[in-house]
């Protein structure tokens with residue numbers, strides 16, 4: 105039996121979760137109960153109200169009247185529920201018009217020792233209309249992704265020109281535009297350890313908040329997955345999906361908030377022909393429901409090419425063709441470039457774009473510009489800022505033309521439509537994104553779930569600490585209380601700090617590097633704010649590091665015979681843990697700031713640099729120019745802390761074995777004096793470590809914020 109049929113026959117009562125605390129509990133529940141997407145509620149009985157308004161989010165995916173002959177209560181086609189019976193609610197049409205889009209990048213020229221500017225896009229004009237699926241095509245390096253990034257608002261610095269959304273100017277990084285759109289980048293950047301349903305559930309909670317009930321959310325998830333052909337994959341971990349399924353999941357995750365505009369960067373890359381066709385036909389259906397869908401694509405098959413309504417071709421940063429897909433060949437034909445019979449039109453266009461068949465690319469670019477102004481000159485008053493283009497247009501002595509008149513009429517009709525609202529105005533308006541606290545709780549829960557699934561990494565971290573502690577413990581077995589083994593103990597203490605610092609730092613130095621793509625996608629598509637995200641990472645990572653450090657400390661401290669009393673042990677453990685957490689905060693900062701290649705060697709280099717201060721280096725012997733490093737070295741502060749906990753704090757004489765004639769460090773103060781650490785201010789050291797931790801966290805958040813927002 106069709107899975108969805110069983111749902112209709114077994115409706116489940118609505119579980120309305122309205123308060124956040126209950127909702128959090130329900131979140132966990134939902135993640136487990138909805139893990140099997142094929143066993144959930146029958147929501148289809150929930151119909152539009154008498155006045156036609158939807159009464160619940162469930163209505164958001166309602167029956168297509170045209171296919172059902174207007175009978176909204178009928179749920180089956182000949183007893184079978186078809187994917188095409190569903191559609192997302194119509195959204196207000198959102199049209200995008202852009203003019204004179206230029207993009208400059210600044211590069212430092214080492215030879216000339218100055219910054220140089222390079223223009224990537226050279227004044228692109230055009231529009232993307234609602235209800236249409238538009239392909240951005242062009243040769244590699246032509247500027248397709250750059251144009252898409254600018255249109256999505258993903259890139260804003262270095263961009264000039266005007267973008268209008270339903271006739272209203274939009275800034276290049278408009279926050280309100282981001283509410284209406286979503287951007288799915290080339291790399292799916294999904295969370296591999298979550299199942300499809302878990303990923304969808306978490307995204308639904310984050311995007312739709314807790315103003316609507318769990319049951320409604322569950323039904324929404326089921327239907328989106330059903331529409332996208334993922335209904336059988338609810339329990340599959342994301343990493344177990346095929347390339348095409350991952351693309352569809354990436355779309356499904358964004359369809360939760362039902363945005364009227366979708367930007368997709370190369371959604372078909374890496375897919376086989378049938379997955380490509382599935383993906384494009386899905387986009388086509390979403391466009392037919394009134395969405396504005398724009399995607400970049402590399403030479404598609406003739407079949408796929410025909411599925412696009414509009415084509416925008418970029419070559420060397422110029423517009424090469426824009427208009428209906430079916431008019432592309434006549435356009436090139438008018439210029440004398442005729443597509444051979446049985447040749448893929450998309451391939452032919454790309455061949456012309458790279459100058460094959462002796463094609464004059466410049467001529468086509470000028471013709472495309474002329475065509476644009478032929479249409480535009482009848483419809484809009486050209487802005488004075490486009491003087492250059494106006495002159496260019498005049499130089500082509502634009503005449504009248506039937507086709508241009510027709511296009512103009514269409515554009516006027518569209519403008520009338522455009523006067524409709526630019527705001528969200530359907531049932532989704534009753535949903536609000538999760539609050540900051542709930543964002544934190546949801547992200548923390550998600551991290552916890554992923555860590556539990558990926559337990560091998562955690563297991564390795566714990567085992568490594570225990571193993572090294574045992575090795576060190578036996579290497580320096582029982583050296584702690586002996587006066588003749590003070591130097592051996594000193595090396596053990598130094599090694600322990602190294603262990604704490606390296607494991608603390610290196611365990612997280614790549615965290616953000618690995619996370620960055622997912623973080624960028626989710627943050628850009630407004631799933632959550634940076635603050636709750638960062639906090640959710642810290643709240644998981646800090647306890648793990650504390651546990652690992654304590655495992656090391658407990659084992660090695662006892663094996664080396666350093667245990668004297670509980671007070672000394674607690675201070676020792678406190679400084680070890682504080683040093684490790686401080687190193688971890690440095691790891692986050694280095695990882696967030698530098699590229700992978702730099703981070704993996706700058707991280708250890710910084711640790712080595714700071715570690716020399718305090719170890720066999722007396723303050724008086726340090727070259728004055730480096731003395732500041734002694735003061736800010738968290739390594740030195742932690743090391744002195746553990747040293748003082750072992751030999752300071754009025755410790756009595758150490759044990760001098762009878763076999764020894766003389767034990768120089770019988771009184772540990774002598775050793776402290778030799779090392780210039782007889783006056784360790786424990787409080788100042790601890791405060792210094794805490795200050796560095798806080799500074800590093802703030803710096804990391806700032807760097808991440810900058811990377812996520814300033815592009």
Ligand SMILES: Nc1ncnc2c1ncn2[C@@H]1O[C@H](COP(=O)(O)OP(=O)(O)OP(=O)(O)O)[C@@H](O)[C@H]1O
Pocket residue numbers: 209224242243244245246247248249250251
């Ligand atoms: N930030 C940047 N700094 C320097 N050059 C850049 C930058 N962004 C884009 N470019 C250059 O602009 C050109 C267009 O890049 P873009 O990624 O948009 O090309 P594309 O058409 O999407 O290519 P592909 O199909 O290969 O992905 C390339 O030559 C690229 O090197």
